[in-house]
Every structure is written in C-alpha cells, then in structure tokens.
Amino acid sequence: MKLGRLNHVGVATPSIEASVALYRDVLGATGVSEPFDLPAQGVRVCFVDTPNTQIELIEPLGQASPIHGFLAKNPAGGQHHLCYEVPDILEAKAWFEGKGARLLGEPRIGAHGTLIFFVHPKDMGGVLTEIMETPKGAH
Amino acid sequence: MKLGRLNHVGVATPSIEASVALYRDVLGATGVSEPFDLPAQGVRVCFVDTPNTQIELIEPLGQASPIHGFLAKNPAGGQHHLCYEVPDILEAKAWFEGKGARLLGEPRIGAHGTLIFFVHPKDMGGVLTEIMETPKGAH
Numbered sequence: 001m002k003l004g005r006l007n008h009v010g011v012a013t014p015s016i017e018a019s020v021a022l023y024r025d026v027l028g029a030t031g032v033s034e035p036f037d038l039p040a041q042g043v044r045v046c047f048v049d050t051p052n053t054q055i056e057l058i059e060p061l062g063q064a065s066p067i068h069g070f071l072a073k074n075p076a077g078g079q080h081h082l083c084y085e086v087p088d089i090l091e092a093k094a095w096f097e098g099k100g101a102r103l104l105g106e107p108r109i110g111a112h113g114t115l116i117f118f119v120h121p122k123d124m125g126g127v128l129t130e131i132m133e134t135p136k137g138a139h
Numbered sequence: 140m141k142l143g144r145l146n147h148v149g150v151a152t153p154s155i156e157a158s159v160a161l162y163r164d165v166l167g168a169t170g171v172s173e174p175f176d177l178p179a180q181g182v183r184v185c186f187v188d189t190p191n192t193q194i195e196l197i198e199p200l201g202q203a204s205p206i207h208g209f210l211a212k213n214p215a216g217g218q219h220h221l222c223y224e225v226p227d228i229l230e231a232k233a234w235f236e237g238k239g240a241r242l243l244g245e246p247r248i249g250a251h252g253t254l255i256f257f258v259h260p261k262d263m264g265g266v267l268t269e270i271m272e273t274p275k276g277a278h
Contacts, residue, residue, distance in 0.1 A: 002167045003188075025238070027268075049142075050142055050143070053191055076260070078264075079266055082218065124161070
C-alpha cells in the first residue's frame with residue numbers, strides 16, 4: 001500500500017460555531033462548509049478548506065459521543081485524528097490487519113460519504129488514524 | 140490574511156527510527172527525508188511525504204527539549220502541531236498580534252530554512268499552530 005493524500009486533520013472542538021469564527025476571522029479561512037450531523041458516529045462536523053487539504057471540525061453529538069472523553073482531557077479542543085485516502089477500503093483493511101494494526105470497528109460510511117475505518121492510536125505512534133476510500137471523481 | 144497551505148502536521152515521537160519504520164512499512168510512505176538536528180529548537184526532525192503535504196516527525200534533542208513534556212503526557216507520541224504557510228512572516232506576525240493571539244517567541248528559522256513562529260494553543264482552539272514563510276521557489 002502507498003501512503004495516500006492527507007484528506008483532513010480532525011480537530012475536536014466544544015463549539016463548531018466558535019471554531020468557525022476562529023478559522024474565518026483569525027486564520028483567514030474562506031471555504032467553510034455548513035455543519036452537519038453524523039448521528040451514527042456521534043459527531044457534528046464542518047469542513048474548513050486549506051489550499052491542499054481540509055480541517056474537519058468535530059463537535060460532540062449526543063450523550064454517547066466519543067468526543068466527550070477527548071474534550072474532558074482537552075477542554076479547549078485539539079487535534080483528534082489524521083485521515084489518509086486509499087483507493088480501496090477493503091484492500092486497506094486487509095493490509096492493516098495483515099500488519100497487526102488493530103481496527104476500531106468495521107468499515108462504515110464517513111463524513112465524505114465513502115467507507116472509512118479508524119486504526120488504534122497505539123498501533124499508529126499515538127495518532128488516531130482514519131483511512132478513507134477516495135470519493136469517486138475527487139481530485 | 141488568507142489561510143495558507145498546510146505545510147505539515149508535526150507528530151512527536153520517542154523514536155524517529157521507530158516512527159520511520161511505521162510510516163514506511165505500515166502506512167506505505169515512500170518519500171522520507173534523512174533525520175536532522177535543530178539544536179536551537181531542541182528537536183531532531185524528519186519529514187515524511189504524503190501526496191499533498193508532509194508529516195514532520197519530531198524527537199526530543201537534549202535535556203531542555205520542549206518535546207519532553209509532551210511525551211511525558213503522551214508516551215507513544217502523537218499529534219503535536221499544525222503548520223500553515225504564509226507569504227510574509229512579518230505581516231503574519233502583525234496580523235495574529237492584531238487579533239490578540241499570543242505568539243510563543245519571535246520569528247526564527249524553522250526546519251525548512253525559512254522564518255516561523257508558533258501561536259499559543261489557547262488562542263487556536265487547543266491546537267499548537269506554527270506559521271511558516273513559504274520557501275522561495277516552493278510549490
């Protein structure tokens with residue numbers, strides 16, 4: 001497998017609204033998507049464009065959101081995960097499993113509408129890593 | 140100011156050697172620089188290419204390295220900072236200061252040989268943020 005594009009950096013935040021203001025007004029972002037809910041993953045997300053990748057702002061959605069634990073440790077928010085693209089998610093799953101890396105659940109639909117899975121940070125040098133099938137027609 | 144390219148994601152590691160093995164053998168990286176020391180910043184660094192940006196692996200260098208504290212909290216390593224490019228570092232400094240964001244020290248030469256500064260994570264939604272002048276002739 002070849003290391004793919006960094007599709008996005010996931011950044012957890014207690015408030016997407018406050019983060020969007022920061023990215024627009026201080027960091028100078030001009031491309032910011034409308035926030036939307038991903039109930040299956042317990043998050044509300046919003047994408048901020050940079051010229052070469054995106055920042056995915058993630059806010060907890062619901063009581064069972066996996067982001068609550070992260071924000072308890074990092075109340076101001078912070079870097080949550082890195083997401084790399086692959087051409088074929090099932091090949092990637094087999095590759096990572098063959099390398100002994102632990103997947104966090106089965107492939108499922110992610111924020112860009114394609115299949116994704118997460119790899120345990122303990123097997124990724126402390127970095128929670130999302131692997132995402134490249135959307136058809138992208139790039 | 141406009142949000143610039145994500146030049147790199149800084150990832151702290153207790154061992155660049157072990158991280159390079161992970162990025163090459165498991166994540167499939169093919170472009171990996173030779174590690175080099177940045178004594179003024181107390182770090183040893185190594186760049187891993189992705190198709191659209193880089194991962195900067197950072198290992199502590201010397202007793203006073205600012206990375207020791209991060210690794211004490213995150214012994215396996217983890218995401219340390221995000222670095223965005225700007226066309227002019229002094230304009231960027233004035234911009235961030237004008238927005239009330241706290242800079243961590245004055246502009247100084249960074250790992251790519253151009254001037255950089257860091258902005259306090261408390262003013263950046265919990266994300267330690269590096270601002271870097273784009274190298275001449277890059278991109």
